[in-house]
Amino acid sequence: MKKTFEYDVVILGGGLAGIYTALNLNKNLKIAILVKDKIEKGSSNLAQGGIAAEVEFDPDKIEEHYEDTLKAGSYLNDKAATRVLVEEAGYNIKNLISLGVNFDRDSNGELVKTLEGAHRSRRILHAGGDATGAKVMADLRATLAKQENITVYEDEMAFEIIKKNKKAIGLIAINQANEPVYFFCQKIVIATGGVGGIYKNSTNEKFAVGDGIALAYRAGINISNMEFVQFHPTGLYEEEKQGQRFLISEAVRGEGAILKNIEGERFMAKYDKERMELAPRDVVSQAIYREMFDTWSDHVYLDITSKSKEFLMKRFPTIYEKCLSIGVDMSKDLIPVAPIEHFLCGGIKTDCNGHTNLENVYAVGECASTGVHGANRLASNSLLECVVFGNRIAEDIKRSDLTIPDVEPKKHTVTHKMFSFHPIRSEIRDVMDKYVGIVRSEEGLEIAKKIIGRHFKNLSKTLVHSHYYYETLNMATTAMMIIEAAIKRKESVGCHYRVN
Numbered sequence: 001m002k003k004t005f006e007y008d009v010v011i012l013g014g015g016l017a018g019i020y021t022a023l024n025l026n027k028n029l030k031i032a033i034l035v036k037d038k039i040e041k042g043s044s045n046l047a048q049g050g051i052a053a054e055v056e057f058d059p060d061k062i063e064e065h066y067e068d069t070l071k072a073g074s075y076l077n078d079k080a081a082t083r084v085l086v087e088e089a090g091y092n093i094k095n096l097i098s099l100g101v102n103f104d105r106d107s108n109g110e111l112v113k114t115l116e117g118a119h120r121s122r123r124i125l126h127a128g129g130d131a132t133g134a135k136v137m138a139d140l141r142a143t144l145a146k147q148e149n150i151t152v153y154e155d156e157m158a159f160e161i162i163k164k165n166k167k168a169i170g171l172i173a174i175n176q177a178n179e180p181v182y183f184f185c186q187k188i189v190i191a192t193g194g195v196g197g198i199y200k201n202s203t204n205e206k207f208a209v210g211d212g213i214a215l216a217y218r219a220g221i222n223i224s225n226m227e228f229v230q231f232h233p234t235g236l237y238e239e240e241k242q243g244q245r246f247l248i249s250e251a252v253r254g255e256g257a258i259l260k261n262i263e264g265e266r267f268m269a270k271y272d273k274e275r276m277e278l279a280p281r282d283v284v285s286q287a288i289y290r291e292m293f294d295t296w297s298d299h300v301y302l303d304i305t306s307k308s309k310e311f312l313m314k315r316f317p318t319i320y321e322k323c324l325s326i327g328v329d330m331s332k333d334l335i336p337v338a339p340i341e342h343f344l345c346g347g348i349k350t351d352c353n354g355h356t357n358l359e360n361v362y363a364v365g366e367c368a369s370t371g372v373h374g375a376n377r378l379a380s381n382s383l384l385e386c387v388v389f390g391n392r393i394a395e396d397i398k399r400s401d402l403t404i405p406d407v408e409p410k411k412h413t414v415t416h417k418m419f420s421f422h423p424i425r426s427e428i429r430d431v432m433d434k435y436v437g438i439v440r441s442e443e444g445l446e447i448a449k450k451i452i453g454r455h456f457k458n459l460s461k462t463l464v465h466s467h468y469y470y471e472t473l474n475m476a477t478t479a480m481m482i483i484e485a486a487i488k489r490k491e492s493v494g495c496h497y498r499v500n
């Protein structure tokens with residue numbers, strides 16, 4: 001029997017972008033949140049460093065946040081969206097607190113702020129020391145659980161938008177039993193997160209493969225800035241480990257850690273004399289890449305031995321524990337690190353209210369391209385983007401005249417086969433790591449296009465109705481979009497570095 005549901009608003013994604021949008025919508029709306037895996041999974045739960053915001057509403061400080069964001073983004077940012085981001089930061093932090101989020105405070109009850117790369121002042125709020133995402137999300141989920149108008153569907157992967165008269169009227173998801181589930185609704189909010197799972201190594205979970213971006217693309221929605229894939233300079237290096245990798249937060253450098261190559265030489269002065277280890281991520285990742293190349297090595301070191309064990313255990317409890325588990329006591333030992341895929345600056349193109357070019361569809365969070373990150377994201381601006389634009393979408397929906405769509409599930413006839421598509425996934429990840437990483441060349445990108453283009457073509461031709469199939473198709477689609485955008489942009493800018 002066909003499973004069909006009707007909602008006012010369906011939100012794809014239960015990360016910060018999705019949940020925060022849902023919590024800001026009117027309580028009289030019937031809302032569904034679909035998540036591909038369990039709701040506790042996803043990048044928002046992994047965030048360590050914090051959320052950037054000028055909470056004192058000081059215009060000069062807000063202007064500095066604006067300028068730092070543009071500078072980190074190589075001035076390719078959308079200026080209007082960036083203004084919205086920094087100016088509405090303070091309001092949304094207050095709103096998060098009123099929704100139950102507990103940020104770290106000092107003994108006087110004042111919010112504690114830290115520093116990260118390319119921020120000129122301490123403006124990063126955090127929670128649980130270095131467990132910001134886990135704490136913020138747990139607090140928000142507790143609030144969500146009390147909302148009777150919001151239903152969460154776990155293990156439901158959306159794969160297609162249903163359109164009528166050039167408007168979106170619903171979507172189709174696939175459940176764990178590989179059955180199609182139809183959701184008809186008045187508004188869809190895509191908040192499906194990043195793309196790290198299309199790389200062999202990433203800080204993201206493997207299931208983060210750009211599903212929302214791929215399904216938007218199939219629905220004719222505009223996608224932009226896909227070449228700007230950010231590599232975090234300091235993923236924890238573990239020799240044999242592949243897949244999802246642990247991150248050593250930028251806040252560790254914010255608290256004084258320095259980078260050394262395997263010969264023990266501090267090297268950042270060669271690349272950015274002024275900002276050193278606190279240069280933007282693109283500069284630091286490319287510097288580390290160069291040092292690794294010159295020393296025939298696959299990692300460098302982060303040195304925070306200048307700080308006491310007591311300080312580190314209190315300020316970075318998660319990172320301290322993780323390092324210890326692999327035999328590294330960060331108060332005494334150097335931490336081996338290497339750059340790793342981390343964040344997508346581009347995605348589904350939106351305006352400042354989260355609208356896409358398809359009526360009734362919004363996008364928010366890492367899958368969206370609001371333009372605030374330009375060619376490279378400023379640290380801790382992505383959680384901020386989730387809340388600022390999530391709130392704007394909620395406000396926009398409140399202003400909309402909601403009309404009930406014409407419910408008419410279309411017939412979905414496709415083959416059922418339990419292929420794992422493993423060889424294709426594995427090849428996509430290898431190719432993305434090898435040719436579409438920190439350093440890119442015309443030749444490498446063309447090789448990647450040929451290999452992944454072939455998979456994309458074959459997968460598009462052979463429709464198989466299964467979770468694995470759609471995920472693999474989405475991987476190929478997202479990868480193709482990144483490669484094509486990277487081929488088009490000939491110059492090096494931000495996190496897109498071309499050697500030829």
Ligand SMILES: Cc1cc2nc3c(=O)[nH]c(=O)nc-3n(C[C@H](O)[C@H](O)[C@H](O)COP(=O)(O)OP(=O)(O)OC[C@H]3O[C@@H](n4cnc5c(N)ncnc54)[C@H](O)[C@@H]3O)c2cc1C
Pocket residue numbers: 012013014015016017018034035036037038039041042043044045046047048049050051052132133156157158159191192193194203204205208211212247342343364365366367379380381382383384386
């Ligand atoms: C290790 C790590 C540390 C980070 N630290 C920071 C930090 O300190 N500060 C900062 O600002 N940013 C940080 N980031 C980046 C930031 O966490 C993310 O950009 C942000 O949380 C993205 O939120 P989101 O809601 O867009 O996506 P996510 O939190 O990733 O959520 C995506 C959701 O979409 C769902 N989904 C995916 N596909 C589908 C589908 N087809 N159908 C239905 N549901 C789907 C998933 O199940 C999930 O619920 C960090 C990222 C990582 C990985």
